[in-house]
Amino acid sequence: MSFKLKSSSWQSTQKIARLFVQTILEKKPRSQGALVLGLMGELGSGKTTFIRGFIKSFGIKKRITSPTFLIMRKFFSASQKCYLYHFDFYRSSSRKDLKILEFDKIIKNPQNIVLIEWAEKIKNLLPKNAIWLTFQHGKEINQRLILIKTKNK
Numbered sequence: 001m002s003f004k005l006k007s008s009s010w011q012s013t014q015k016i017a018r019l020f021v022q023t024i025l026e027k028k029p030r031s032q033g034a035l036v037l038g039l040m041g042e043l044g045s046g047k048t049t050f051i052r053g054f055i056k057s058f059g060i061k062k063r064i065t066s067p068t069f070l071i072m073r074k075f076f077s078a079s080q081k082c083y084l085y086h087f088d089f090y091r092s093s094s095r096k097d098l099k100i101l102e103f104d105k106i107i108k109n110p111q112n113i114v115l116i117e118w119a120e121k122i123k124n125l126l127p128k129n130a131i132w133l134t135f136q137h138g139k140e141i142n143q144r145l146i147l148i149k150t151k152n153k
């Protein structure tokens with residue numbers, strides 16, 4: 001399944017993320033591995049903005065910066081009793097880093113929700129049931145297009 005959404009502001013992108021979370025939570029429990037979201041799209045297209053809205057919906061108040069310099073940040077949602085992982089592979093997606101971060105272990109755990117910026121860099125490492133989101137700039141200055149695909153390829 002795939003659908004395309006148009007956002008006209010960063011607030012609207014966060015609202016889309018919130019609505020997305022609602023539909024995801026209805027689908028619980030997950031049996032196979034973590035819920036993995038692969039986010040693609042050029043710089044400034046809204047990936048981090050979307051993830052902020054997404055993580056905020058889990059009752060997490062901590063400021064959600066792009067983990068570009070950290071590669072990974074981890075959050076705990078007390079309300080949903082799950083961990084959220086925010087990866088950003090813009091700078092690095094080396095095997096060594098993935099191993100240190102225990103990426104494999106993280107995406108295997110059905111209690112985790114994993115959000116990945118620049119997921120195209122590690123495409124083959126994502127599970128088959130990953131949800132793919134592609135972000136694009138629109139014609140207007142604050143316009144973004146978000147393509148959501150629930151089945152890979």
Ligand SMILES: Nc1ncnc2c1ncn2[C@@H]1O[C@H](COP(=O)(O)OP(=O)(O)O)[C@@H](O)[C@H]1O
Nearest residue numbers: 007008009010013043044045046047048049142
């Ligand atoms: N409709 C929109 N959706 C998301 N971000 C928007 C939108 N309109 C303007 N922006 C701005 O564009 C920038 C997007 O940056 P960011 O989310 O960090 O992108 P990325 O993580 O893809 O590099 C932010 O400064 C945000 O305020």
Ligand SMILES: [Mg+2]
Nearest residue numbers: 047048066117
């Ligand atoms: Mg970003």
